[in-house]
Amino acid sequence: MTVRTRFAPSPTGYLHVGGARTALFSWLYARKHGGTFVLRIEDTDLERSTPESVNAILEGMSWLNLDYDEGPFYQTQRFDRYKEVIDRLMAEGKAYPCYCSRERLDALREEQMAKKIKPRYDGHCRALKEPPGADAPYVIRFKTPVDGAVVMDDLIRGRIAFDNNELDDLIIQRTDGSPTYNFTVVVDDIDMGITHVIRGDDHVNNTPRQIHIYQALGAAVPTFAHVPMILGPDGARLSKRHGAVSVLQYRDDGFLPEALINYLARLGWSHGDQEIFSVDELVQLFDVDAVNKAAASFDNEKLAWLNQHYIKEATPEHLARLLSHHMGELGIDPTEGPDLVAVAKVQQERAKTLKEMAEISAFFYRDFDDYDETAAKKNLRPVALEPLQKAREALAVLPAWEGEAIHRCVADVAEALELKMGKVAQPLRVAVVGRAASPGIDDTLYLVGREATLRRIDRAIAFIEARAEQG
Numbered sequence: 338m339t340v341r342t343r344f345a346p347s348p349t350g351y352l353h354v355g356g357a358r359t360a361l362f363s364w365l366y367a368r369k370h371g372g373t374f375v376l377r378i379e380d381t382d383l384e385r386s387t388p389e390s391v392n393a394i395l396e397g398m399s400w401l402n403l404d405y406d407e408g409p410f411y412q413t414q415r416f417d418r419y420k421e422v423i424d425r426l427m428a429e430g431k432a433y434p435c436y437c438s439r440e441r442l443d444a445l446r447e448e449q450m451a452k453k454i455k456p457r458y459d460g461h462c463r464a465l466k467e468p469p470g471a472d473a474p475y476v477i478r479f480k481t482p483v484d485g486a487v488v489m490d491d492l493i494r495g496r497i498a499f500d501n502n503e504l505d506d507l508i509i510q511r512t513d514g515s516p517t518y519n520f521t522v523v524v525d526d527i528d529m530g531i532t533h534v535i536r537g538d539d540h541v542n543n544t545p546r547q548i549h550i551y552q553a554l555g556a557a558v559p560t561f562a563h564v565p566m567i568l569g570p571d572g573a574r575l576s577k578r579h580g581a582v583s584v585l586q587y588r589d590d591g592f593l594p595e596a597l598i599n600y601l602a603r604l605g606w607s608h609g610d611q612e613i614f615s616v617d618e619l620v621q622l623f624d625v626d627a628v629n630k631a632a633a634s635f636d637n638e639k640l641a642w643l644n645q646h647y648i649k650e651a652t653p654e655h656l657a658r659l660l661s662h663h664m665g666e667l668g669i670d671p672t673e674g675p676d677l678v679a680v681a682k683v684q685q686e687r688a689k690t691l692k693e694m695a696e697i698s699a700f701f702y703r704d705f706d707d708y709d710e711t712a713a714k715k716n717l718r719p720v721a722l723e724p725l726q727k728a729r730e731a732l733a734v735l736p737a738w739e740g741e742a743i744h745r746c747v748a749d750v751a752e753a754l755e756l757k758m759g760k761v762a763q764p765l766r767v768a769v770v771g772r773a774a775s776p777g778i779d780d781t782l783y784l785v786g787r788e789a790t791l792r793r794i795d796r797a798i799a800f801i802e803a804r805a806e807q808g
């Protein structure tokens with residue numbers, strides 16, 4: 338059997354980490370078994386589905402590198418097919434029109450509640466011979482078996498059994514003719530040949546209803562794996578109030594996709610005490626049936642730790658590709674300035690996130706607005722005037738603008754003034770960077786470039802003189 342899995346998000350919001358984790362598990366399962374991964378957009382809820390949300394899902398998948406082999410398929414483009422299957426169920430006597438009014442259903446529900454029985458449709462229209470009127474509005478219900486039970490062996494949760502008498506006759510087509518989720522999902526999973534349905538466990542209770550529809554259509558029932566939800570650190574379902582939950586928000590906050598992937602895979606799954614997994618390793622080692630049944634708690638600190646690990650380990654080329662997005666967010670076009678790969682290389686050990694890396698790298702591309710107050714107080718004082726002037730003179734005539742020569746030049750100025758290297762390098766750094774921290778002075782000046790270096794030294798000299806005048 339060729340494994341076929343799918344991710345089937347409803348585009349009613351951003352791609353959140355819970356959805357991404359489910360997508361990841363489906364993707365890994367397909368990749369591990371040499372199967373096919375399908376993306377299907379479940380956009381039949383016309384009021385809540387938005388194109389922005391579709392884009393956010395596609396962008397999130399692409400950022401995480403969860404590539405799909407087929408799709409995206411859109412349910413809204415499959416209405417004819419759903420209609421065809423409903424007609425077939427009707428023709429085979431497996432579905433029926435129900436004309437019950439809202440009033441009747443409300444009264445039924447109240448009566449059942451008063452008798453303390455679970456509210457459910459009573460099958461009133463199952464036996465109806467004639468419609469109550471030619472134009473009477475109706476829904477179509479699926480005839481759920483009245484007796485017996487459905488049993489499924491969930492890959493994560495184990496065996497689950499549901500009594501059929503707990504289930505009522507499900508509406509598969511609304512009054513306006515549109516099909517409902519529990520029906521479309523089955524038609525799609527059959528048509529798309531899905532062998533393993535891996536999804537959030539908020540759908541567990543839908544599964545027995547769906548299994549009946551598979552059976553009524555004479556189709557093989559896929560294997561199910563219901564993935565537990567993610568909780569916030571306080572034990573409540575993960576939501577916005579716990580901080581970022583959207584995948585793209587993690588991207589914008591400066592996380593690496595491989596850090597989030599590693600984190601999401603390890604959330605509720607383990608392999609000995611190994612913490613770091615490359616995607617290839619996950620494809621080999623990850624098993625959805627070894628995922629914990631219990632909900633997992635999201636731990637931002639651990640994700641931050643993984644992120645820093647991946648930043649340190651990444652190749653500068655890879656970092657630069659991702660960093661480019663963050664430079665763009667700051668309004669910087671990194672092609673107009675020093676090579677971003679070289680910048681990523683000197684900043685790699687200095688930032689916890691790519692966002693931070695972009696922020697501390699902006700000075701390579703544009704003049705900063707203000708000096709850091711403390712750094713200026715400490716380093717841009719009258720005693721720094723001479724070292725800055727001498728360094729400026731020497732740097733202006735340096736034959737080759739490259740790291741080693743810059744370093745030697747600064748060291749020579751310090752020696753000539755009988756100062757420690759830091760007494761020249763630190764005022765220079767604040768002059769050029771605006772802050773007291775940056776990579777080595779040689780890398781810093783080299784990447785900033787001669788012209789900007791000299792311009793910023795002039796600005797620092799003027800700044801010191803102006804301050805001195807003010808007393």
Ligand code: GLU
Nearest residue numbers: 345346347379522536540
């Ligand atoms: N569209 C459903 C959701 O976003 C998922 C359906 C499924 O995976 O079966 O919750």
